[in-house]
Amino acid sequence: MNNSMKRLIVPLLAGAAALAMTTGIAQAQQKKTIALVTNVAADFWTIAGRGLEKAQKEHPDYNIELIVTNEGTAAGQRRELDDLLVRGVAGISISVDDAPHATEELNKVAAKTVLITTDSDAPQSNRLAYIGTDNVAAGRQAGEEIKKALPNGGKIALFVGTMDADNARERVQGIKESIAGTKVELVDVFTDQVDFAKAKANMENVLVKYPDIALLSGLWSYETPLIYDAVKAAGKAGKVKIVGFDEDQRTLRGISDGTIESTVVQQPYEFGYLSATNIIKTLNGDKSWIPKDSKLIVPTKVISKANVAEFAANLKDLLKK
Incomplete structure (x- = not known):
């Protein structure tokens, strides 16, 4: 960009x-x-x-x-x-x-x-x-989804625009807290400065550098759809699991077709x-x-195959107006 x-x-x-x-x-x-x-x-x-x-x-x-x-x-x-x-x-x-x-x-x-x-x-x-x-809590929620997707553990990589943003740092913190003491291993957090081409290159490089990578997770809304594309292009759909953050249309389609495990939505x-x-x-x-702590928290929820159809329909109504 x-x-x-x-x-x-x-x-x-x-x-x-x-x-x-x-x-x-x-x-x-x-x-x-x-x-x-x-x-x-x-x-x-x-x-x-x-x-x-x-x-x-x-x-x-x-x-x-x-x-x-x-x-x-x-x-x-x-x-x-x-x-x-x-x-x-x-x-x-x-x-x-x-x-x-x-x-x-x-x-x-x-x-x-x-x-x-x-x-x-x-x-x-x-x-x-x-x-x-509450991005730390949301990160923990994503971490629970990662553990659920990898019951036997495995290597994971995280992707986000920039770690200079509080929400990025806090989500990563929450995920690290959730996977601590398990067999889930975080190899690295990759940033792209909201450059979609760089984000795509990061994902493609990880899939080559870590042939045994078990799961990729995107922590900003545009990341997970790019992961979805990269995993499919590499012929690893279903082999490399994906957990997302936010509700991009392609993320929801990936959940519907089974390519993406779940996503945490705000x-x-x-x-x-x-x-x-x-x-x-x-x-x-x-x-x-x-509030006394100056933080008005709006809760997050997990979207998986069980509830994606209803959520996607409601979202479509919002976006078509």
Whole structure:
């Protein structure tokens, strides 16, 4: 992936634009804007956008935007945040790519607007709260699925965009905790900086370097579909097991056809909806929604062959809107 910024601001409701035109430019300009900044382009964030749409319908007096970027770096997100500050937005929710290197920028944002994190946290920053998954617990959940897939143990490899992100480190931590003391051996964690070509090369190289590899697991939403492709291309479908994270359509198809054992899914719809509505509550002076530890946890669940058909049908409804 090149270094140029791939950026998309997703309009949530066409009706909002029509309403602005009919009520006059002056009134439209008085609307406060709330934005959710992603860390990658994926169906995961499309679903989060559906949650934002629900919030938009409930709060037509606000402009609510989903800003999708493919550049998984602190520098890329810094440009997005600076642009939002220049625009004078009232609240920002962000999935932080590189928390240690983003703290200064996040603190600058938090001093000027309501800032929360979602999906990937930056607890050392001055963000108001985190809304999303307990990623250590979710990692343990994935670890249990790995152990279930390998009752006699075996070598595994993990793949993720960057270990600079809190959610990546915490998921790996949870998996390591779950497999500790077992015959499951983690050979390495491979990163790709959200470069799909590099991710694919990582997977192909692992399949060659470790001919006895027993299982591959992708910890960001785009990873598992690429693993699915790599395993099938190598003629090792069914021989090398796969455990995923998140709900990409190809991941669900892989579970349906038996190529993928299972996947741990989050609830991005709730990430979007709760981000917008709780920022609005805060802007209205209500901070009672913030837990004592500043983490509003949205639970995860496991999707396997037993429940994939129902889950996929519900997901299809969300994505087709």
